[in-house]
Amino acid sequence: MAFNAADKESIEECIISGFIIIFAYRKHMTDTLTHIQRHYCMSQVRSSNTKPEIELRHALWLRGFRYRINDPRLPGKPDVLLPKYRTALFVHGCFWHGHLGCKRYTVPKTNLDYWEAKVARNKQRDEEVWRQLEAKGWSVVIVWECEIDKKEFHKTMDRVVSEIISNGNMYQKRVQERKMIREQRQAERRAQKERYEAFQKEQWSRKV
Numbered sequence: 001m002a003f004n005a006a007d008k009e010s011i012e013e014c015i016i017s018g019f020i021i022i023f024a025y026r027k028h029m030t031d032t033l034t035h036i037q038r039h040y041c042m043s044q045v046r047s048s049n050t051k052p053e054i055e056l057r058h059a060l061w062l063r064g065f066r067y068r069i070n071d072p073r074l075p076g077k078p079d080v081l082l083p084k085y086r087t088a089l090f091v092h093g094c095f096w097h098g099h100l101g102c103k104r105y106t107v108p109k110t111n112l113d114y115w116e117a118k119v120a121r122n123k124q125r126d127e128e129v130w131r132q133l134e135a136k137g138w139s140v141v142i143v144w145e146c147e148i149d150k151k152e153f154h155k156t157m158d159r160v161v162s163e164i165i166s167n168g169n170m171y172q173k174r175v176q177e178r179k180m181i182r183e184q185r186q187a188e189r190r191a192q193k194e195r196y197e198a199f200q201k202e203q204w205s206r207k208v
């Protein structure tokens, strides 16, 4: 079978575009997630009312702590908010928030860059939320999901409770200090007013 020049050209074009399609497809495959990875990814998305969160809240409730859940008025909508102790508590998934040294934080072997970038972004966001909360006078307590495991639970609760109480004490101290400063200023203003009134009275009596 003989080809003329025009046929040859179109065949070449066809082969080249075929290569381009294959190349683009392969690139597409490596850029996007496989079905299993996507499923894993979705299962790791942080949602409120996860099992560890509920367990932790329940344990706090039994110990007499009262709290608010996912208050949207605060940065990061803390999982547990204890206004009396000025403490915001977050329960972090070990994978999603990159718990260093934890066996639950194992980056999948494929698409390493993608996962690492994703976890790094989450960590950055977490730090930003902590900064914002601290700027508003809130103390932040982090509980990792692996710490809510049966074996670790009591130890974790002891740690969490002691942090909450010490945050509460710090907060009360700050409140007391602010109250003292306010009272001092009021006393100063009162004294100033009294001095001024006394002065005016004296001036008046001289005129008379």
Ligand SMILES: [Zn+2]
Binding pocket: 094, 099, 102, 103, 104, 105, 144, 145, 146, 147
């Ligand atoms: Zn962990």
